[in-house]
Amino acid sequence: MRALLLAVAVLVGMPGVAQAADVAQQTDALNWLNKAAAAAHQLNYSGTYIHQHGAHIETSKITHIKDESGEHEKLEALDGTPREVIRNNEEVLCFKPDNSASVVMEKRKIEKSFPALLPRQLDGIAENYRARSAELDRAAGRDCKVIVLDPKDQYRYQHKLWIDLATGLLLKAGMLNEKNEVIRQFAFTQVEIGGQIDKESLKPKIAGKKVLVPSEPAAATELQQSDLSWAVKPLPPGFTQVTVLKRMLPGKDIPVKHLVFSDGLATVSVFIEPVTAMGKPMQSVARQGAIHVYTRTVADHRITVLGEVPAITVMQIANSVSKN
Amino acid sequence: MMESRISALADGELDHEETNAILVTARDLPELQQKWNMYHLIGDSLRQTSPLSPDFNVRFAGQLAKEPTVLAPRRFLPRRTPLIALSAAASVAAVSLVAWVALQFNHESGAGSASHIVVAEASTASAPSGININGYLAAHQEYSHAAQPPRHYQHASLEKSGDGGR
Numbered sequence: 001m002r003a004l005l006l007a008v009a010v011l012v013g014m015p016g017v018a019q020a021a022d023v024a025q026q027t028d029a030l031n032w033l034n035k036a037a038a039a040a041h042q043l044n045y046s047g048t049y050i051h052q053h054g055a056h057i058e059t060s061k062i063t064h065i066k067d068e069s070g071e072h073e074k075l076e077a078l079d080g081t082p083r084e085v086i087r088n089n090e091e092v093l094c095f096k097p098d099n100s101a102s103v104v105m106e107k108r109k110i111e112k113s114f115p116a117l118l119p120r121q122l123d124g125i126a127e128n129y130r131a132r133s134a135e136l137d138r139a140a141g142r143d144c145k146v147i148v149l150d151p152k153d154q155y156r157y158q159h160k161l162w163i164d165l166a167t168g169l170l171l172k173a174g175m176l177n178e179k180n181e182v183i184r185q186f187a188f189t190q191v192e193i194g195g196q197i198d199k200e201s202l203k204p205k206i207a208g209k210k211v212l213v214p215s216e217p218a219a220a221t222e223l224q225q226s227d228l229s230w231a232v233k234p235l236p237p238g239f240t241q242v243t244v245l246k247r248m249l250p251g252k253d254i255p256v257k258h259l260v261f262s263d264g265l266a267t268v269s270v271f272i273e274p275v276t277a278m279g280k281p282m283q284s285v286a287r288q289g290a291i292h293v294y295t296r297t298v299a300d301h302r303i304t305v306l307g308e309v310p311a312i313t314v315m316q317i318a319n320s321v322s323k324n
Numbered sequence: 325m326m327e328s329r330i331s332a333l334a335d336g337e338l339d340h341e342e343t344n345a346i347l348v349t350a351r352d353l354p355e356l357q358q359k360w361n362m363y364h365l366i367g368d369s370l371r372q373t374s375p376l377s378p379d380f381n382v383r384f385a386g387q388l389a390k391e392p393t394v395l396a397p398r399r400f401l402p403r404r405t406p407l408i409a410l411s412a413a414a415s416v417a418a419v420s421l422v423a424w425v426a427l428q429f430n431h432e433s434g435a436g437s438a439s440h441i442v443v444a445e446a447s448t449a450s451a452p453s454g455i456n457i458n459g460y461l462a463a464h465q466e467y468s469h470a471a472q473p474p475r476h477y478q479h480a481s482l483e484k485s486g487d488g489g490r
Contacts, residue, residue: 269463269464269467308468
């Protein structure tokens, strides 16, 4: 029926009907995204995935268990320094060897990691991207539905998501720039979905005396908008402010203001701090993998803007920063 | 063999004896003279100076014959690398200058579809003006997605535990 409608629309050239078909396609694609967003939290799975950004590739192992007590997860870096992240619901601990005798544990707040990349609220995505289905494909040996998110303007990148047909788990995700080059991707190379997973496998493997480093939230406090004394406007279309924090950053004596903006999928951070006597920054933009960084100075403050967005977006946001 | 010596001569690389030897040889070999002219033509175009007219040396030789001989000290020519290599070196210098301006990042252009913004690509997690962005990146990732337990947390935690375990 939908195909017939579409055919009629094309023949007669009725934009209304074509639009209806478009909306139906978008709704179907968004349903898949909803499914993927939920599956990453609700299923048991374990597998190995690669993360490629720029010229770098990292391999990680993930084990995720959902039971009556909630979500439990272990993320293990397979290359470089051994690192493990163990999550029990909201509590996240990072383990890494500090020296031969001890292991540093660190409480961290990490909200999203592959395959849980998608937000639970898809409103922003629906507003700023056109969602459509592409041809079926395979990833990690499994049949996938492929959803493409085309950006509606130049302020964000295109995303491609490979979603497991059988379970809805996100198996591969790619971010493409305006030249159609993949600038960042995650992909399971092997994954087991469903079934029972022994909770023993979530225990940290890194051995040694454990030292708990005070949790990050203590170093970051939410700020009232009225206490901010800075304004960031106008924002690029589709971006809204998520939060404002005052936080300590490693190697800095004074707290830094951290503003977070999102378009529903991409996140941009703005850091504001007084210019120190020693590094007067110049205005410049840099790229690291999929992340653009832009720095400029406003009223003796250094503004650092970074995010997984095109250069124009970080620049425009940085240029919109002004002191009240 | 002779070609490379002509090239070296054109670059002022040969010492007095070698120069004499090759000039004696070249005097009787018109093809070497032509090579000599060609090397200078190449050199001129590389340096983007306008080449002399083709019959310049003929006219010059004619005029020179009419001039009285003046004995003057030989002008010292600083030793140079061969011309082709020099131009290559020059472009390397230009590239490294660009890289230096971009603070040791490679250049990449065309990011941002609307405007041609030149973007420096950081291979390590440092940013404009050599600012270390690891701290920013780690903070950002709490709201963006963390791919892997980031390596730089190690550094961050070491510094934190260093100032008395805040």
